[in-house]
Amino acid sequence: MVKFHIAYLACTAAIIGAAFGAAPPVGADPMIHVVFPGESIQKVVDAAEPGDTVLLTAGTYRESVNVSTSGITLRGMGPSTVIEPGTKKDANRCAEEGNGICVVGTKDRNVEGVTVASLTVTGFASTGVFAQATDGLTVRNVTAVKNGVWGIAQERSVRGVFRKNTARDNGDAGLFLANTIKAEEGAANTEGAVVERNRLEGNRIGITVRRLRNLTVANNHLTGNCAGVFVVGDENKPRAGALTVRDNHIARNNKSCPKTARLDALQGSGIVLTGAEDTLVTRNLIMGNVGASRLSGGIVLFKSLVGTTSERNRITGNVLVGNAPADLVNTDTGEGNTFEGNSCQASMPAGLC
Template structure:
């Protein structure tokens, strides 16, 4: 492993630029730890201090990596920097089948970590998994053919997920939740942003589960069984108080079988179930066709534990060619849900367009 003391910033930038063709900007009192294929990413991460960058050269790395130091950046040089499983590796991240883990504790979130510009593929769990983080940024990451989630975050705040590609993962391409191991009310993400991502061929493109105060915007979702799921239940506070806007959601017509938690999926654009005070606006939703109870362009659906969706606003969306309808409200006992100003051809029940 090569280390460059960035007090000599111009010299370091010239060396890294000569090797890789480009170098990320680094402050004068920080260090860059450069890792080449065959060397240990984990060793470089463990040596890094807050503010440091671990820079991965193009090539394939076979290991799982755990980050619990605040303020570090783990970055590759684009899709040609590939992280794959090492089936013989020990440690909690590897044993859970995950590729890159960013893990805080219940007492202390790990703050300000960035994961960027690399590919994670072939893990039985998640490509990138984060828990107990504050201000995590995941950008320009390609998560492909992982067994559960492409990129996942639980019990975290102030997250930024931008310009990632999640394709052909077993469950959600992007999965954000309060926690999956215990019953709890929806958590406030304090403004997490999911934007400009591409989600293709997953079971669900983006799942937002038991969360509040979050924006899902300007994403492109196609070829999944379902595009966007906003999921709540009977716990308090309720899921919702979030925005789903300006997304392109087209032809999410892959067929996925029923699971213990969810009915069979096909042809779902945006589904709200057990959510409240959610704004769905400015989305373009086309060609999502299926025969599932959850099929349709924008679907309000009573949660599987019987919790209604309430005070959600569906406004200013453009919908075309979705079936059984562009707008579907099966949650007719939910109070205060409104459908206004949408451009669409058909609805169930009639009169929502």
Template sequence: MKKSHIAYMACIAALIGVGLGAAPPAVADHRTHVVFPGESIQKAVDAAAAGDHVLVASGTYRESVRVSTPRLTLRGMGPRTVIAPAATKAADGCADGNGICVLGTKDRKVEGVTVAELTVTGFTGSGVFAADTDRLTVRHVTAEKNGVWGIAQERSVRGAFRKNTARANGDAGLFLANTVKAEQGATDSGGTVVAHNHLEGNRIGLTVRRLRNLTVADNHLTGNCVGAFVVGDENMPRAGALTVRDNLIDRNNKSCPKTARLDALQGTGIVLTGAEDTLVTRNQIRENVGASPLSGGIVVWKSFVGTTSERNRITDNVLEGNAPADIVNTDTAGKGNTFTGNTCRASKPAGLC
């Protein structure tokens, strides 16, 4: 056996013994399944039981991976563990051209899955797509150059999305929704957290659609057409009751053309549309400049079916160099929206700074 391979195996052993942590007696029977280049991640996932780890060595793996086993951890060895599309569609383990799918059912959510420490790139759908999950964790994942979303979740609760990078994806870098393909009211996300992510060069950095009870904190959103989109509509319950705080949202000046659902986009920090009871606070929002109807630092907008935004609190943000204005409120019919304590120079209408 070559010395380099012996060293590689020693590194894997160290990761299993130290990086993953020694298992306490109650879970001593949980196994770690190690996957090397040329082997199938999906086969290891299929062989794993609830609570097991699948550790994927550095290298490129051309396949999609479907996870439905509760409490499974799928972990790479960092950005050089790369999951990319298979050469043939028949090898696709997920529907709709996604890279990693974490899927429960409408009747039974898959619980406690973790996806971590890897790169997912080049898929026609999304890098990571999850549905019907409870306590999904996605951390230290790089999702780049995927056709739709970088990392996406629907019909799920209590998720944690931390320290990921989503770059140059076709739609949102991070996309969280009640449901993707149906019209219905906002759902309670159970305290889902989106924190310390870097979202760059996507159409939209972060989309939160028809959800309630969620925190977006300490993220960096830059170089997108829109930094963050909080979306509601006429369905009940209304979207909102969430917090967007302590984020750096700068230079989201990429230009995106008009679509069937949205006007052309450019130069937007945060948009609230058809949302209620949302707190936007302590964000730094700088140099978002564009000529789109939605351009500006913080923009409060009627939903695209005319539903007003109500009782949102825009407070203690620092806004600088955004155009056409730092704060834009086109939803003047919306009741109870307040703008207090913000550091800014210009607003539409005047008087909001």
């Protein structure tokens, strides 16, 4: 029994050392809580305090996890740490809503400074990682695969960072950021949210930014989706926009997706702005996005579903090759939209290249 305990501690120390470079001194604060397959992640998360790390070893965990404590890190050992749906007897609110990991504050208090990193979430009916009412959430090196709606989603939050994630074959968007999902409201200020260096493949839409302002979508790789990037607004005030979409590689998003109650059929859309204002789209490489939808093309400006125009958007310095029906498509009648310095071959109407 003594030998087993010593071996267990040695194994735990080795795991911590591999994950963080070295084990912290005995009694150091904050603490690292190590979880092994078959143990409850939720129990350990509930016991963690701000600054603590909950470290999940490699293996499969069948449960949903709700995080409501500020300042904690939930971290795996990489893609081999897998979170899948659990049984009904283990269900919490996160599970009941069909999500894998939930980071959720309250109406009056955001959850602050939480990190979710280095793990896989797969097979959930709704969302792999879902966040609401957060401040400074970081989601990095997460693989979100084959979830029913979104791979990684956040609403009503500020200063989020989404970096180096992979979202593949999810039912709707790989990455979905919104003011609020259920209510019809004006755009919210994210106070500088960042979506960068993610890989989005095989989803309905790679990245959706819905009714938000003041964020950056940069250096992402999007391929094999029905559409690459959607910036979505409407008639509510303030308008969506005042954001930057730059330095993304958007290629062959030619999967075909049928029409829904909210959106036309999709195929071959690179970047779409609909009902947005004051957005900078620059230095993107957009290649081979081909389709017959009204939203098909390399970079597309399109009225929102309620007829709201896009205004004062700047499309500049992009490289577009082999997109159809055209590299640049502007069917919007909004004022102040400019197309300058783009390298492209065809546009609708003519003269935008």
